[in-house]
Amino acid sequence: MKSRKNCSAINFCFALSLLLWGLHAHAAQxxxxxxxxxxxxxxxxxxxxxxxxxxxxxxxxxxxxxxxxxxxxxxxxxxxxxxxxxxxxxxxxxxxxxxxxxxxxxxxxxxxxxxxxxxxxxxxxxxxxxxxxxxxxxxxxxxxxxxxxxxxxxPGEADVAAWGRSLVAAASTGLHAYGPAGNGGATMTDATTGNVVPEILPARLALDTLLAQGVTSPVPGARPxxxxxxxxxxxxxxxxxxxxxxxxxxxxxxxxxxxxxxxxxxxxxxxxxxxxxxxxxxxxxxxxxxxxxxxxxxxxxxxx
CATH class of the missing domain: 2.60.120.1440 (Jelly Rolls)
Structure with missing residues (x-):
């Protein structure tokens, strides 16, 4: 009986060692x-x-x-x-x-x-x-x-929505375009600071889309x-x-x-x-x- 118990204990320890070794082998770096x-x-x-x-x-x-x-x-x-x-x-x-x-x-x-x-x-x-x-x-x-x-x-984050609202405001005041208007767009600068507003969409398309959605209020500090x-x-x-x-x-x-x-x-x-x-x-x-x-x-x- 004692021999059987010892054998069971050894088998259990061996199985546990294999399990722990397997977990370690598959552990991430x-x-x-x-x-x-x-x-x-x-x-x-x-x-x-x-x-x-x-x-x-x-x-x-x-x-x-x-x-x-x-x-x-x-x-x-x-x-x-x-x-x-x-x-x-x-x-x-x-x-x-x-x-x-x-x-x-x-x-x-x-x-x-x-x-x-x-x-x-x-x-x-x-x-x-x-x-x-x-x-x-x-x-x-x-x-x-x-x-x-x-x-x-x-795209779709709060800063983008804010930037879109600023573009809408630019349709009347605040921003002006200069340079070639490739693909219907234009390079935009802030009329107050002169800083470039990076273009990600043709300006005309962005304005048309946002105006159609009824977004009209500008938000300072917005980014594309x-x-x-x-x-x-x-x-x-x-x-x-x-x-x-x-x-x-x-x-x-x-x-x-x-x-x-x-x-x-x-x-x-x-x-x-x-x-x-x-x-x-x-x-x-x-x-x-x-x-x-x-x-x-x-x-x-x-x-x-």
Missing amino acids: VAGTVMDLNGPLLAKKANGTVRVLAQKSLVEEGDFLVTEKDTYARIRFLDNSEVTLKPETQFKIERFAYEQDKPQNDNAFFSLLKGGLRAVSGTVGKRSRERTGLNTPAATIGIRGTIYVVEYIA PGLYVQVLDGMINVSNKGGAQNFSAGQFGYTANLQQPPVVVPSNPGLKFTPPPAFSSSSVNPGGSGNGVVGITDVNCEVR
Whole structure:
């Protein structure tokens, strides 16, 4: 009888070991750590589960991160790169791999589907530029060892509606057109400041459509949909089906969609990035040799 019990116990332990080994083998690659957080941050997993993250939670390859309203989240990756997400942002860690002694295995590809972020390059972005990038619905951003801010406004968001209302107001006052009116459109400038209003639709079509919907009131500070970039240090390359453009430190850029070439704009087109003062990246050593994971404490709960 004692022999049977021992055998059952051994079999159970063996089966449990196999299960744990299987779970470990299929676990996603740890990519980094949530360093600062001031509100809800969700991580949707490939299997459909959703984790509510906290400061010092780990993030993994394949995680789809979503910040709620008013939430900023700063994430430090294994290669000491950083990404700080703005409120109401949707960001995915597509592929991430970093080993200090194996640069041939480097990978750092991300996607921004909505919202904005500030990125600081780390080791991968400096030594393996060809395997680093950020995809957006309007263009792909190639990293050249840099610090940059990017924001994508999707069609149909509040800013777009506000921009449309401003266009309607421009039919009578406030804006004037200059230059060639290609495809029925025109380049628009603000009559007060002289700033260029980026064109995403032929002006005539936009006005006709919005007037038909009865939208008539202007809203200050409105922006058209598309991708906005600002380079603080280094250089990025923005490319899509319409073309490619390099942006260096101090420059701003814009592209409306995948078909429109990225262009340099003369001044800040409305990019704002104001995380809480506590969100400081001064402790970051971009390109350093640290593993980037601080406090392996994965504080989270799971939502099904």
